[in-house]
Amino acid sequence: MxxxxxxxxxxxxxxxxxxxAVPSVNLTVTTTATTAPQLIGGSMGTYLVQANVNGANVSFDSDYKGVITNGTLAVSVYSTGTPYRTISVQAPGYALYTANITQVPGNQETIDIPVTLIPATQPTVPASEATTAAASPAPTTSGxxxxxxxxxxxxxxxxxxxxxx
Known part of the structure; x- marks a missing residue:
């Protein structure tokens, strides 16, 4: 027994x-995040990110801040809070831009952060050497x-x- x-x-x-290990359905999940500033008090300053690519995503220390629209994104921060150390800007078809943030805005001060995204280059392969890449397998579910x-x-x-x- x-x-x-x-x-x-x-x-x-x-x-x-x-x-x-076997996926039952190939699922695609699309999410949209909307962030609202949390009011905790203190002096406010602004980082003004200016980029050459509309639709680029901006993050400070891996904290998503928003999308470049009309060439800019204004990010309000507490001037007395913990300062951000890095900025990352990325857009499809462009190389990831990362830089150190060296200034902290004072009360009602704006600091400009100019960003120039560079188009991602793909290596050129002669037609005689070109091969077809195999499709990657669909993600699996473990539910x-x-x-x-x-x-x-x-x-x-x-x-x-x-x-x-």
């Missing part, structure tokens, strides 16, 4: 692992593994209760 329970448990665990393990424990519990009777 114990061997049967062990074999059943192993089979269910293996089935759960297989189901977790079924916890259910398989839970099911295995339920079955083991049922067998354990029956074997004590």
């Amino acid at each position: 114990k061997k049967l329970i062990l074999v059943l448990f192993v089979c269910i665990a293996m089935i759960g692992c297989v189901l977790a 079924s593994l916890p259910f398989a393990v839970f099911g295995a424990f339920v079955i083991v519990g049922i067998f354990a209760i029956r074997s004590r009777r």
